[in-house]
Amino acid sequence: MLTHVGQSASAVDGSSSSKAGWKDVAAAYVGLTKPRVIELLLLTTVPVMFFAARGIPPLGLVLATVVGGALSAGSASALNCVYDRDIDEQMRRTRRRALPRHIVAPRSALVFALSLGVISTIVLLVWVNPLSAALSVGANAFYVLVYTMLLKRRTTQNIVWGGLAGCFPALIGWTAVTGSLAWTPVVLFLVVFFWTPPHTWALALRYREDYAGVDVPMLPVVAPARTVARQVVAYSWVMVAVSLTLWPVAGTGIFYPVAATVLGAGFLLEAHRMLARTRGTEDLGVIQPMRLFHSSNLYLSLLFVAVALDPLIG
Known part of the structure; x- marks a missing residue:
């Protein structure tokens, strides 16, 4: 590195x-x-x-x-x-x-x-x-x-495995309080892991010409939009399923699983809608990948807010 x-430091300094x-x-x-x-x-x-x-x-x-x-x-x-x-x-x-x-x-x-x-x-x-x-x-x-x-x-x-780095805050937050690891933060780690590809691929689909121009082989660059959307749907289902396992693993109250179910259903609906919009077209104006991108931000934010509120409500 x-x-x-x-290479260009002297020219810019x-x-x-x-x-x-x-x-x-x-x-x-x-x-x-x-x-x-x-x-x-x-x-x-x-x-x-x-x-x-x-x-x-x-x-x-x-x-x-x-x-x-x-x-x-x-x-x-x-x-x-x-x-x-x-x-x-x-x-x-x-x-x-x-x-x-x-x-x-x-x-x-x-x-x-x-x-x-x-x-x-x-x-x-x-x-x-x-x-x-x-x-x-x-x-x-x-x-x-x-x-x-x-x-x-x-x-x-790249983003599937590279996204592991973005999962570590869940572990860090847990160890900051407890000083040790447990299955509960691992579940939340995996939620972020499976959330990252749909979130990033939606953005990469919007800017696929940019990535293609610099030879970065993001999935939307090398695969049709429909293939990308199918992968998004698959990861989204796994993400929602993993999020619900926090209930039995951590013994949450009823608030968290209800919130996770509602939020997960909304995310899956948006992912399936994007998949439907890819039928027979590569037109990004029709596919609207940024809708899923923004929905993914909202989903993760509200899901972790539910994580914080559950013990307070309980």
Whole structure:
């Protein structure tokens, strides 16, 4: 990765970044962390802490876990931006990021990313516990080394296995409270694992021309929309089934399974609707993959809110 970073660092250092105002530069550094991704990851961390505590966990512990988790996710995202800046510059969805716009130099972004990673590890190690810190480091290493550098540009299954990194917050939230692992967070880990392909493939279907243009073999690039939609439906059914196993595994109250059933039914309805819209067409205006993408965000958010509320209501 250091060789990759160094290729254009000298050409960018001190050019566009020197012309940008400090507010633009600050916003660019924040953008490197992909704040929306951080929000989603924290949304799967904090509710699990409530569930693990069977109520409201210590606020200091929640704050330390949130800060450490946010810095860790930001570090991984920034490293991803550094490594992928060559293709980000060519894709409509990503060309406005800091590195393609040359507001931040690659070398500076690398230092920033590594610094966030070190600080996040210290925060989790000192104010949470060593297991949570180790899981955080492992998730980052997997995301950067396995997904970004190894899988993303080589296989259509890139997001299936690369998405494992995004499942770790469920484990981290649980271990932050309990100091150990159990089957309950593993179930929630698997929910996120099976949620990731439908969520990402819907977005990749919308931007498949971008991915094709930079030779990233996302499934929607190499397969017809109907094949993608069938895979989305299959993963969605497994995801909903796994979400319902939390009831017997963790001994939840009645609120969670009712919420999971209603939310799952809504998600499956949207997935089947997208499959129906792919019949005989590749027209994205007809298929409307972003409907499923936005529905997936809402589904995961509300499902984990139900995880947090269940012990409080019970």
